[in-house]
Amino acid sequence: MSDQLQKEEEKLSRIETEINDIDGHITNIKTGNLSEESDELAKLLTENTKLKFRLEILKKAIANERKNCKADTIPSEMISIRNYLNELFGSAIKAAYPELSDPPIVITESTKVSFGDYQCNSAMPVSQLLKAKNIKASPRDVAVKILENLPNSFLINKTEIAGPGFINIFITNEYVVSAISTILKNGVFPPTTKKMRVVIDFSSPNVAKQMHVGHLRSTIIGESISRLLEFVGHDVLRLNHIGDWGTQFGMLIAHLEEMFPNYVKESPPIADLQAFYKESKIRFDNDEEFKKRAYDRVVKLQSGESNSRKAWQLICDVSRLEYQKVYKALDVTLEERGESFYQSRMENLVKELNERGFLEEDEGRKIMWGIKGEDYGGIPLTIIKSDGGFTYDTSDMATIRNRIEEEKGEWLVYVTDAGQSTHFKSLFSCARKVGILDSSKVRVDHVPFGVVLGEDGKKFKTRSGETVKLLDLLDEGLKRSLEKLKEKERDKFMTAEELRKAQENIAYGCIKYADLSKNRQNEYVFSFDKMLDDKGNTAVYLLYAYTRIKSIARNCGEEFIKNFDTIKKETKLELTHEKELKLAKVLIQFPDIIEKILKDLHVHYMCEFLYQISTTFTEFYDVCYCIEKNRQGEIVKINKSRILLCEATATVMAKCFDILGLKTLDKI
Template identity: 70%
Template sequence: MEEQIAKESHRLSSIEAEIAQVENSIKNIKEGNFGDESAELSSLLTENSKLKFRLEILNKAIANERKQMSSSSNSPTEVISIIKHLYDIFYNTTKAIFPQFEDPICVISSQTNKSDYQCNSAMPLSSKLKQLNVQMSSLDIAKKLVENLPYSPLIERTEITGPGFISIFLTKDYAKTFISLILNEGVKPPPMKKLRVVVDFSSPNIAKQMHVGHLRSTIIGDSISRLLEFLGHDVLRINHLGDWGTQFGMLIAHLEDIFPNYVNESPPIADLQAFYKESKKRFDEDEEFKKRAYDRVVKLQSGEKNSTKAWQLICDVSRREFQHIYDLLDVKIVERGESFYQSRMESLVKELDEQGLLEEDEGRKIMWGEKTEGEIPLTIVKSGGGFTYDTSDMATIKQRIEEEKADWIIYVTDAGQATHFKSIFACAKRAGILDPSKIRIDHLGFGVVLGEDGKKFKTRSGDTVKLSDLLEEGTRRSLEKLKEKERDKILNEQEIIDATNNVAYGCIKYADLSKSSRNDYVFSFDRMLDDRGNTAVYLLYAYVRICSIARNLGEEFNKQMPKLKKETPIVLDHEKEWKLAKVLIQFPDIIEKILRELNIHYLCDFLYHIATTFTEFYDSCYCIQKNKQGEVVKIDVSRVLLCEATAAIMAQCFDILGIKTLKKV
């Protein structure tokens, strides 16, 4: 590094000399020694600005290198996103060379066949310069970038190929540091500002069964929440239950008729779905019943004791059913139904009215967002004076920003609600509730679940598939698969139960999360439970095998593991060792990418990439040598530790996905 500092100090002196020469010329022109040379003066001022910017970059680079030398380390001491690091240094270098660009183009791509990373900025920069009547080839731009690139502890060397692509090759030192950090401190997230995040997901309706649509929302929302929690954000997981509205009037009226003593004795409602269908049939066919149902809604909203009691009983039955599903899937969520926002909806309507944002429309009160072509206005107040989902969703944004102090709000619902949320966000912005420059807000819309026939996933009778039935079928098939492989003869009773559940629920989650959430996906138990390819079964089995490498070395070796992790230098001399390490250090890059796009399938692709690259490593690099008697005669401790680091990152990925790992298979 001393040699590097010496080179950059020499460049610094040269730039200082150039600045002195340019400033002397500027002084002469200003003093009138050479007449009125305004064009030359403008050119010299621009050149001076460029040189001073380059000088600033170099000074910072040298200061950083000296700081690193004083700590006797050439590598960062925390987990960082490599792409972000490379982007920053190439962006700053580009800005120093081309100050005419306020926000210069900078394109960094991840691993290619010929290099670890690549900067692809030269050609688009050349095109931009031509627009400013500056002729400079992309090859010359690439050379200029490489010449002025400051020192980075991550870059071993750069090469220019083709018309100006800059191939970037990483140093092994950072990878060794990264692996040591994992072994000794666990898998850490890249550093970032901590935010208050509200994630709205799952959101079933009271008195209705959870179905496959709720499955997607629950799985995706839980995984996004887990990722944000891993990153250290303060996450509020909200279950926006449908627990208010007209349907409760008919349910209460029906309850009064079927179980008139419900106030004193808890009604035996075993099948709430059937109870709902019965009340809906009466509501549609019996005018007298319908009238009484509307009356019960009014009483419920006014807080009448018996109606409130009936509503609570019905909600409690649903809650127990929902909680059973959440327990099976290991999902933590805070219930906050529409009823929570009743008083807030009332004050919201008053505020919107006072701001003059509501318009009369055939007895309704509506609100427009941007009034663009095709926009549908929100119905804030119905003609009968009641509120709608629009009112409720506006009140939720207001409550989450003003009371919860959210920095970021994420809604996880089906893609069909995209137009609705676009209108909600636009109206919240217009009302002064939402400032997008201060609050990030996302609607993460997902596609539908399809059957293997390519049509919407239904039962044979055409009904919506109940989530409880789906999970039960998954565990049955999982157990069959384990017995088919005779795992029941190896595992004890508790281990077979754990393996059955972990494989079943893990497969269902992974099949969903491994596809882009924006797209529809085909639900197939046969594909999910396949132990080949990019499936949860393959990855869970791969993880167990990796963990078993160190475990099979015996208790005595594993007692020494903490000491070995601290004292054993990581060696990456074999090409397959280095290839595996380069995959592992991409973990922060993947996390950053998911944060930008909110698409968790990148993590699944990464997990599969780890597993397949590890297989290449294990097939080529011995970790343990045994004699003919099966006795261990030699251990490559560095490679065993590389296996441990691989397992640690895989375990963290599984945890973010909400998938429980196995100890044995």
């Protein structure tokens, strides 16, 4: 904004204030039953008329100044186009209608090329707001006035009003070329955002119990969200809140003592911890004497008795080895922090809640209600059980306190199944009630997900009705992906190492993508046949597409590849064909997709974007020749600009894959 324009807008604001003051004074005189012909009233009315006349002249001058002012220069980095247009049109609407305190700014992507690239659909809601103030203005009139106040911009080539007041926005080719050039020069960078300390809780298996598909979803979704948050520059603490405390350890320790009495000196052979857990659970349910010993071991464990602690550590170590295999296969990084970590914190918290009067008796339990009037499901937290023990509710209260007060978390994220939604509403409400959580300072998100179904439409289980072991599931994925590669005879053109790498990347990638590509709040059907399909919105199709795009530059020959960095610097990017422009305009939406996901943590938007890139690239590649050859198969022409567009496409796709946790391949 120019200095002159800023001064004129300041003057406009002063005049509006004067008019409001005079209007108020006139109202006071009239309500005081003074004659409307009084000298003071006549003087005020005259002054008001002059000011309003000056105001209209000034508004026209500002509108002309806005139209004539030089457009901003094209930024050297990619921007969120939607955010930029929100600010630009927001400024225009406020200038056109200063009487509206919070005017609606509605920017959408256009559905047809003839409608431009984006649309501003604010005219109709603004017209309705004006109508409520007894100001008549049709949506089309509002659209005209918005455009009169719209500053020139590097981004906008032209605007046009369609229908009753829709404003079609056409972005400049210069910005599109600049943004693609930035990708080629610097790679893909996130939009600028305020950096925060984020604590994300995901995966969270229970010690001595096998990880199931619910843990798989939490792990895959949590890892992808963590990668996204780290990409935009947040300080992310990834926590694995494992269940390593409580009654089940009493029965496990008691069973261990009987089965392997020398466990303190010799490590017991309990590799199959799931079977060991089932044995102890049967005894716990059917043997009263054993149950008493189990409860006794819980007390000893929580009091720090050395042998009980030793047994507990052995069990945790064996369990940890199992779920680390899953994390290694899926390339997941987590910092383990089990319930045991919060034992002393739970004790201190319960004491404080008691002293401050937040707990109430309920049939031997001590419970806590959320804030009255808040929608938290109307279910209290159970802080102390009737036997005096703590619960998951207790540990979760201690956990949220630790993450805010000790870890200095500014954004807390919990990735669990949708069945826990009510629990988290109650947890957050109780945390606000006691002053642990200040929602104006700390953002909290529960990221719920639906259950995984088998192809029969029921909960995903083995044929015998058992929960599917994750390691078995991953092994089955490896087997199926290898069969698929051999079916396509890829094994005949790959080394053993290339084949192994392709097998793993496809197997794990297809499992991840099948999950992430669905709206996480919905159920989804687990089907290897659909996951490994090389058509449609699947990981296999997209990984193949990426590999094919990367091969285009290689097909230009060794000399081209050797000089590729120089070619990128010296080649002028030209986007003249409509399919070139269409592809480029899709690619530069990357910052918008990042911003969109950050709002509600729905990662499937990234998958939709990847698929859109791939299908748009196919349209481009079908009609825009990158390499031309003669009948002998010799290269006669290389369209360097289009090769660069291919490279930019691969660069954006690679970053999307990385955020989703998928590994790309140079050869499939």
